[in-house]
Amino acid sequence: MTVKTMQSAEVKDLLEKVAGFNQEGGNERVKKIVHRVMHDIFQIVEDFDVTPEEFWQAVYYIGDLGKNGEAALLAPGLGMDKYLDIRMDAEDEANGLAGGTPRTIEGPLYVAGAPMNEGFARMDDGSDDSAETMILTGQVTDENGNPLVNAVVDVWHANTMGNYSYFDQSQSDYNLRRRIRTDENGRYTAQSIIPAGYGCPPEGSTQALLNLLGRHGRRPAHIHFFISKPGYKHLTTQINLAGDEYTYDDFAFATREELVVEANRIEDPAKAEQFGLNKPFT
Ligand code: MBD
Ligand code: FE
Structure with a gap:
């Protein structure tokens, strides 16, 4: 009763x-x-x-969550980050600022201070022989489609194990993390490796709760971006690779249709070079 x-x-x-x-x-x-x-x-x-037992179990859960450093990992799993995005989207809509590449969540694995490059960056340290080369190129424009020179594109992504440097101590410093300043055409290019999807630590607090909800803790392969330039609104976004088992089943609810991209395989080395393979960088 x-x-x-x-x-x-x-x-x-x-x-x-x-x-x-x-x-x-x-x-x-x-x-x-x-x-x-x-x-x-x-x-x-x-x-x-x-019951009091259940109550204290919850209190100790929060203690463990903190001890594991997973508070900011559970948050997106519970839809909190996505909810804040929904609110920011609605605010932009109300202020007539909608349009352009949509935002999506930052996630808990950003590290500030990545090496800065001009126009082109090599992001991987070359240590993974099994990895597939990825060329990532794009253009930053203003709301009228005019190219933005000297915008900073801060890119970070996981390795082929789904792990991020800094959090994964086995990787070199800032591996797969770079800032790239856009060139005179607003363009940036990166050479990196195709990331694998992310999975929450299987023995961690986040996965423990997800298990009780009958949910998985997986994200599709994705690449994070901050796009910034003084005088312009900061954009936090990601791209999600098409064809991943979890592209439309992300535990962090970060996938948006406009952010799903196909990776196009380039077999011809000359063509790859046109896109930026082995480009010199500064
Ligand atoms: C990630 O790589 C990520 O982007 C998010 C949102 C949550 C966990 C891991
Ligand atoms: Fe991520």
């Missing part, structure tokens, strides 16, 4: 004290939000008859 306590004066009083409503100082917004958060947690305990 569910015991009702939420409406009691005792719990109302407790919540107000918890949120510092009767204290001077502090931050009013934080007080209101903490009050709501704790109210809703108490309400969940009441509505679902959460």
Whole structure:
């Protein structure tokens, strides 16, 4: 039998004290939000008859999540990053700023300070003999389609194991992470290797919860981008490779139709060079 306590004066009083409503100082917004958060947690305990054992299991789960460094990995799995994107899209729409390449989530694996290159970058350290070469090229334009020179394209992606340098200590520093400044035509080119999809650590906290939801923790092969130039709105986006088992089944909900790209195989070395294979870089 569910015991009702939420409406009691005792719990109302407790919540107000918890949120510092009767204290001077502090931050009013934080007080209101903490009050709501704790109210809703108490309400969940009441509505679902959460036992003390279940409650402490959840508290320890959050502790473990932090210990594993997975808080920012669980967030996209729970749709939080995607939800914030939906809000930013709606805001852009309301402000007449829609259009262009759509945004999608940053994810938890960006590292600032990648080597800067002019126009062209070689992104992989050449250590993976089994990897397939990838040439990535594109153009940054303004909202009218005019090329943007000196925009910075900050690109990062996983290796053939689905792992990212820095987080994967076995890779060299900044492997598969580069910043490329666009040339006079707004163009950038990178030579890299085709990434594999990502999977949440199988023994981690995120996967543990996903298992309880009957969900997988996989992402399709994808490439992250920040595009920036002073005076212009920052774009956070990704491309997702077509044909991956998870292209339309991403645990982080980051796939958007406009961001799905086919990788075109180039067999002719001369043609590959036209696209930028083995281009010199600075
Ligand atoms: C990733 O590589 C990623 O991009 C996201 C959003 C979550 C986990 C791993
Ligand atoms: Fe990623």
